[in-house]
Amino acid sequence: MPKSGFLSDIKFRTRLVFVCLLVLLPSLILIATILIILPISESARKKESEQTIMAASEQYISTAVENSVYIAKTAYTNKELYELINKKYKDAADYYTAYYEIKSSNPILTSENNSVSGIKIYSDNPTILSGGAISRMESVRGTEWYNTFSRLNKDMIFYCDSATGELSLLRKMDYYTVNTGDCILKIDLNGEILQECFKNLKFSGNIYVMNGGTLLFSNTGNSDDEINITSDYSCMIKNYYTVDIEYYSRADMEIGGMVSEWIIIPVTFLVIYAISVTMIIRLLKNVTDRVKHLNGVYDLDKGFCLKDSDLLCKDEVGALYRSCAELSEKLEQVENDDGRHIEQLNGCIYENNTLMLDALGIEAVLSSSDNARYLKFREEDIICPLDAELEKASDFAKTGVPDGKKLTVTVSADFEKIKSLSLPLLSVTMAVYDIVLCGFENNDEIALKIKADEGNGYCVISAGYGGNEISAGRLLKLRSIFEKEKSDDLWDFMPGYQYNPFIRLEKYYLENISAVFSSENGFEMRLTLPVDVMKPKKYDVKE
């Protein structure tokens, strides 16, 4: 058997609270830890995200730049282009013919693609016409890009138009000798496509690509005026052939978003926790309810009276109940055995009474002979003085008290007047005994009063008590004893009643008696006997 300690004294309700707390506590600690770590990791993620997006942005620009550089290199060494711009054309048609041919056959002039939106060669050749991919230099002299290119005096530069934010690669065309003046290749990066790329970036935050305060691309669609680069922006600067391109990036702190993502964990936990607690409560309540119920189903008198067999489940409570029920059944069996023993004892008493009557030799009663009164009674054996009879009745009545019930008997009589009277032995005693038995059917306590009085040639003997009435059926049976027609179930009135004292009295007094049974606020039997018969005398016994 397990040791019983202080744990055994903890009630189920308290145990339940402990269990819930023990489940809740680690989880709350976990969630709290997550919420503390979240901003820290989010900040790191933000930085990483900013670096990543800048690297990706740089890749876009770099690819476009390298693509333009590749085209520029190809054009730079393309002999046909030099021939086109070196030639002196006699008229527009002559130039158109030359241009038409090179346009059809030379891929350089049509190598515009997603990265490059325009390729144009500017030449000082006065005999060419502006249009398509070739243009006269005079049309661009004085422009910002031309001036910048001239000022830097480099073979190739990358140029950003501060007004439009357009990016261009400028390449001096001098691989072959050019006799018609300066010649510059200008390749415009496809800003719309690049902007589209930036717009489609899946980045939660701002990414700005700028050059000296001019916004080139962004994922927000903001204009220059709407941009405010603050210290919390990550910055990266990359130089592309003389042009510095700045990348500014700031990721949104997505605490709110992350919380909304992470909130699923505590919410899920709470849901599961609620379900778990509910389940635990139900499990424990099931046990406690059944234990309480089982406590109630034990009756001191009836033992275990379980009506709902569902309570007899297969768990430990059910087993406990079954054990208790079995024990109760055994106790009840013992109790029943006791009752049966008492009944047997009572039977023995009745039987003893009968035997005793037999012993008294009341053959007339047994034979029901009308001449019974003439039977020879041995006076010393069967005739008893009334006072002695009343005393016997009082004593004998006390033997009929069931367990747990109470009887008090008072006898009142003018013993001087009645001391000469006698009557058959035990006739009143047995009647009184019957009254007591009947009385205890409906009463737990009986105060029995036995009286005897003599006058006018009759002796009146009464026995009764106050309290509950006896049942109507019982009363009828009592009365029927004195009726002419005997009740067939007379014997059923009480075992041994075939030796009924009233029958005996009737036989003895030859119907000159009256017996009144009244059951009102209790019960009373009143016997009226002729005194003359009660005088002791000798009887002739018929042979």
Added chain:
Amino acid sequence: MALCIAVLPSCALKKGKAENEITEFSSFLAAYGTELSDDNVVQQIISEKIGAKCKETWLKEGETAESVISKMIISGEYPDFISPDSTQQQKLLNAGALIPIDEYWDDYPNLKNYFTEAEWNRMRSEDGHIYYVPAFSKVYMYDTTPIHYDEAFWIQVRVLEWAGYPKIMTLDEYFDVLEKYLAANPTNEDGSKNIGYEILSENWLYFCLENPPQFLDGYPNDGCCIVNPNTLEAVDLNTTPTAKRWFKKLNEEYKKGVIDPECFLLTADQYFEKLASGNVLGMVDQYWNYSGKIESLPAEKQYVPIGVVIDKGVEEHYHSNVAMDTSSGVGITTSCNDVEAAVKFLDDLLSPEVLNLRFWGVEGVDYSVDKDGLFYMTDEQAASTQNNDNVNYSCRYSYFPYYRGMNLDGINAYCWAYQPSVFYGNLDKQIKNCLSAYGAQTYVELLNKSEENAAWYPMWSYTNTFTDKTPYGKAKIAMDEVKHEYLPKVVMGEDFDTSWDEYMDAYHSRCDVDAYINELTAEVRRRVDMGK
């Protein structure tokens, strides 16, 4: 517990389509257009009424219909709707990229009855199915357009005003006015040079250069040929005497410096840039092609159409009723996940209520209706409509089918801009003066009234379906190449006759013109027979 956590999010992702959810389609429209904003007002109203909307994607600068659609065909991934040009339409059909709309339209009477059975038959594919719906060819009752959308000789209002609104009938008169104005006004106030006449000749847009001879001879815009109405024979418009006179005139004007010397080198974008500068006095073009590029020009630099003919006595035929162009249209692609809904979308767009939203706007807000059902605009509504942001407010779904001409109520024009009272009231005073000087209230009234289209009209809808698989298709390609190569030389040539002869030699030696013309003649007669 871990299991529960893992399972819960996936459960949360399950969602069905709500009853009032808007189905959003995608589309590619092979033209330069303006993309609507996601919260476009009228588009939102339409989508709430019909439960669907379509995001329109247009050609971007630097893209061509061919490049975009070729990529789609290679990848096999298309938007839900596609509206290509005629060449790409054939490619899409050959690639099996379109679904047969006629298999789905039985429950959609607006769409099914959009064309007559005879008209639908003109666009059935070889397998008998209809794969696309031409969007611009259906006129309800009669044409009400106040604007001449097609080809014409265009001239700036300031030129006519300066010249005192002269009556210009012939080619010579047209260039005479330009020459005189240019001589008097070689530069503008800002110092920029005026260009007397500009020519767009890049790729297929070179119709501005090569097909005016048909108009000069008084024929309508069959585009690829002239049709003799008596013999029902196709005539090569490239070699007619008028054609020669036309190019000779251009040659003369080029030499005079009236024509932009760079014109044949220009890309389309460069051409539009020049028009947008407002410095170009005149050109031949189709209104739909250039109008979007000059919207910001002041009234004096806007263009009005002139019905120029080669000689007096020739009746010009520039304005035609809407041509039945069956060569292309909007189709539903095989990438569309819900073809039934897409067909319903087309059907819904043709309902009277949605047509009003598309072309008039919101009743009570953009226009009002009098007791007789006539739509009108208050001054506030007219001003508001003029200023409406096409990106954020209006939604015409202009490349999806609609009815031109009259509104389906039979009372109003299909579009507010075509309502005569609204149109004239909205014109700038300078343009009103110009129109009034010629006794007109609309641009169309500057030209002869359109006539009933001939049964074969327009023939360009046929040549647009040519591929290089046939002799006549190859001939067309060769003709295009020769014209692209030689016509600029003809115009720019020092000696026109020599250039012309070289052109003709190349033309006849490199092109199977007979195969081309004979096929067109056969098509003319087929269409005439079909129309009987």
